[in-house]
Amino acid sequence: MNSISSRFQSSRALQKRAHEIIPGGCHTYAKGDDQYPVLAPGFIVRGEGAHVWDADGNTYIEYGMGNRAVGLGHAYPEVVEAARRELVNGSNFTRPSTLEVACAEEFLSLIETAEMVKFCKDGSDATSAAMRLARAYTGRDNIAICADHPFFSTDDWFIGTTAVSAGVPKATRDLTLTFRYNDNESARRLFADNPGKIAAVILEAARADDPEPNFLHDLRRLCHENGALFVLDEMITGFRWHNGGAQRYYDIVPDLSCFGKALANGFSVSALAGRREFMRLGGLDHTDKPRVFLLSTTHGAETHALAAAMATIGVYKREPVIEHANRLGQRLLTEGNALIASRGLGEHVRILGRPSCLVYSTLDQELKPSQAFRSLFLQETIRRGVLMPSLVVSYAHTDADIDRTLEAIGGALEIYAEALAGDVSKLLVGRPSQIVYRAYNDGKTAAL
Incomplete structure (x- = not known):
């Protein structure tokens, strides 16, 4: 010892x-x-x-x-150098940086299924904004998440479904429903049991196993038949399955998708991307629906992080x-x-x-x-x-x-x-590790 x-x-x-x-x-x-x-x-x-x-x-x-x-x-030298070059010019201003347009164009050149993108700092902000947008577009309150996928957000709509739900109102917890991966029958039952109530379905395109043939396409069709948005969480699959994300790899077009993690090689950049029909509700050029306060973060478009994202995308394109x-x-x-x-x-x-x-x-x-x-x-x-x-x-x-x-x-x-x-x-020195989603601590971890 x-x-x-x-x-x-x-x-x-x-x-x-x-x-x-x-x-x-x-x-x-x-x-x-x-x-x-x-x-x-x-x-x-x-x-x-x-x-x-x-x-x-x-x-x-x-x-x-x-x-x-x-x-x-x-x-990674190229990414670090790109961030360094921007840092010496300042990282945050009172008006948008020109990099915001340049980075959006670079991102959309890879994610061809999307027409607009909004950058933020972490994956939770992106997925939560997607849920807010879906609720605003559909006028519905319920959302459906894949129960087999371990994490979507730190926000109440997801954390309320886990064992670590302390602090999340029951009324909020009740708004999130679950279905199973590679099981469209479970999703059909969910829509049948909650007619006209589900705003969006969110899942990862894949984890350990590939989706079964037509699972993703049938699920999207089921969403659209029931007036719900089909949302892909690409935090992990994006920039690992294909340069264009798992959506490109599996040839599936989501209504909205969320990226982060490897997008900027460790720098804090995440993204909500999707079709203009939905994304425009967070903008300034529509009058047919109420305005959605989609994403507004002081640090969401820091220049050095966006420069890192652009450099990262450049490496993926070339190498x-x-x-x-x-x-x-x-x-x-x-x-x-x-x-x-x-x-x-x-x-x-x-x-x-x-x-x-x-x-x-x-x-x-x-x-x-x-x-x-x-x-x-x-x-x-x-x-x-x-x-x-x-x-x-x-x-x-x-x-x-x-x-x-x-x-x-x-x-x-x-x-x-x-x-x-x-x-x-x-043979194990000390206590074993524990799962993240547990309702109570046992006090052993703190006693190092």
């Missing part, structure tokens, strides 16, 4: 102070201490390419990539970013699962998902999802210099990184097998 404490000494001190002055110890729940084993870096001080350095000087190959916000690699991510991800998927099978652990650990956006499952002796075994797997890959809450690759990852990662996974699997044969708690 002393060597462990020494390895993360600076992180431990920072974590203690962070929990005293920041609720949760950080500003993103997915980055919280409860999401990682005790034997994990607490704070990152810098990143370069596919590598990060923690507060104690330890270095790791990293696969979370800023919760999928970094597609090109940390501190094989997604092809590279798919190739390296396919190596992790194929060789990683082969490694797992060779250890006889195929029923307990599995790498899955699209090659450019992989995750993994960790099951216990009874083949049930296990936070303890997930924590152990993370712990042992971290010991070996790999930080992998997921296996999301970037343009900066190399074949050498994949080789080292597979070696780390192989070592971690040996410990995993040992835990399956015995007691996982004896």
Whole structure:
């Protein structure tokens, strides 16, 4: 334990102070201490390419990539330089920057299904604006979300559907309905049970599995037959499935779509895009419907962030970013699962998902999802210099990184097998990680 404490000494001190002055110890729940084993870096001080350095000087190959916000690699020189050039001219003014038009044109040149775009800072603002716009256009209050997709917004309309619904009025919670992915019959029942009440349906085009044939197209048709808008959340799929988003990859035209994360390679830019028929209600050139206060953020069009987005889009246009991510991800998927099978652990650990956006499952002796075994797997890959809450690759990852990662996974699997044969708690240092959506804390995470 002393060597462990020494390895993360600076992180431990920072974590203690962070929990005293920041609720949760950080500003993103997915980055919280409860999401990682005790034997994990607490704070990152810098990143370069596919590598990060923690507060104690330890270095790791990293696969979370800023919760999928970094597609090109940390501190990608062309993007950083574009942001730097704009920063020296000022970042925020009392009238729009010329970059707002230039960036909108660049974005729409990729997302060809959209006619207008409005930029903001995070994905929650974009998806919530989409729901407000849909309600205004249709005059309806209810919205339907895909129950199989884990996150749409920090706002009440979504958080009220989770276990962490404290503070959300019941009247608000009751306005959000759910359906299942790849199950249009569940959506049909929802419309049948709520005739003339649903303003919009929102879902991700895909996660671990592709949509079944015609699922997305049939769902859109069902929405339109019932007077609802069809909305795609492209926070993850955008800039990972295809330069034009999953909507281009699956040849589906949404009414509205929401982008963010990898749009500006880690800089804070998100976008609500869609058909002019709907988007114009947030503008100044219509008189037939009440005006929608769509998105109005002081920092939504900061020049350096928009410059970063334009530079990022430029790289995607010129270089094989997604092809590279798919190739390296396919190596992790194929060789990683082969490694797992060779250890006889195929029923307990599995790498899955699209090659450019992989995750993994960790099951216990009874083949049930296990936070303890997930924590152990993370712990042992971290010991070996790999930080992998997921296996999301970037343009900066190399074949050498994949080789080292597979070696780390192989070592971690040996410990995993040992835990399956015995007691996982004896091999896990400290408490296991926890799920984000839980109604109460158990107090263990804060006691680092």
